[in-house]
Amino acid sequence: MLVFVGIALQVSGTIDARQIISLAREYAGVWWLGVLLIAIQVVLFTFALAGSTLIWIIAALFTPFTSTVMITTGTTLGGVMAYLFSNKMSDEWVRKAQDSRVYQLMREKGDLYTLLALRLMPGFPHSVINYSAGILKVGLTRFVPATIAGSAIKSYVYSSVIYNATLMENSTGDIEFSDIWPLLALSLLILAGIAVRNYLGHK
Numbered sequence: 001m002l003v004f005v006g007i008a009l010q011v012s013g014t015i016d017a018r019q020i021i022s023l024a025r026e027y028a029g030v031w032w033l034g035v036l037l038i039a040i041q042v043v044l045f046t047f048a049l050a051g052s053t054l055i056w057i058i059a060a061l062f063t064p065f066t067s068t069v070m071i072t073t074g075t076t077l078g079g080v081m082a083y084l085f086s087n088k089m090s091d092e093w094v095r096k097a098q099d100s101r102v103y104q105l106m107r108e109k110g111d112l113y114t115l116l117a118l119r120l121m122p123g124f125p126h127s128v129i130n131y132s133a134g135i136l137k138v139g140l141t142r143f144v145p146a147t148i149a150g151s152a153i154k155s156y157v158y159s160s161v162i163y164n165a166t167l168m169e170n171s172t173g174d175i176e177f178s179d180i181w182p183l184l185a186l187s188l189l190i191l192a193g194i195a196v197r198n199y200l201g202h203k
Contacts, residue, residue, distance in 0.1 A: 028061045028062055033061075034062075034066075034070055037054060037057065037058055037070060037074070038070055038073050038074040038077070039074075040054060040074075041054050041071070041074025041075065041077075041078050042074055042077045042078040042081060043078070044078065045074070045075065045077075045078025045079060045081065045082050045126060045127065045130065046078055046081040046082050046085055047082075047085070048082065048127035048130075048131060049127070051074065051075065051078055051126065051127075052075075052125075052126060054071075054074070055067070055071055055155060055158055055159065055162070056162060058070050058071055058159070059071075059155075059158060059159040059161075059162035059163050060162055060163065060166050062159075062163075063163065064156060064159040064160040064163050065156075067155065067156075067159035067163065068152055068155045068156040068159055071151060071155035071159065072148060072151040072152045072155055075126060075147060075151040075155070076144065076147045076148050076151060078126075078130075079126065079129075079130045079143070079144075079147045080140070080143075080144065080147075082127060082130035082131055082134065083130055083131075083133055083134035083140070083143060084134065085134070086130065086131040086132075086133075086134030086135050087134055087135070087137075089131070089135070094135055097128075097131050097132055097135055098135070100128060100132065102118065102128045102129065102132050103128075103132040103135070103136070106129075106132050106133060106136055106138065107136055110133070110136060110138045110142070111142060112142045112145060112146050113190050113193070114190075114191070115129065115133070115138070115142060115143060115146035115147070115150070116146040116149055116150050116190060117187045117188075117190035117191045118150075118187075119146055119147060119149070119150020119151060119154065120150050120153060120154055120186055120187040120190070121187045122154075122187075153186075
């Protein structure tokens, strides 16, 4: 709802997003702002809320490298917290998670490469991965590295696009397919490699 309100205010000319971003960047050097944004991500991911939406704020305020570090940290810590929290979920929530295709996939193939491929998939909800991994008790030695690597690669691509868009006068700030196709291609390539490996392993 906040996103739609913000877009409506920008389109109507009530607010100037670029001016707000410029003002907000003056506070980017304050140490507590980064910590606060990471903490908000952790809380949102822990309770299966849209923690990924903070990338629009973080990437607009900080350089791509700094944004990548912050988003990867928040996603990883939030993912681990959601992983642990999912063990305390009620039976009803567990049954809902078990009905998802991701749960079924991870139950059969919960290896590092599958987790990495899912993390890299553009637009894929991290909370589904976090909760499914926690319920299935996927090893943290696979879960954490996949989360770090997938989040770092994915957030750097998104952060670069968003940050550069805020510097361009005529940019709409939209993320186009040409910006994210490498993520999709890499994710599909990993999944294809897993499928081929499994096929050869059953022959």
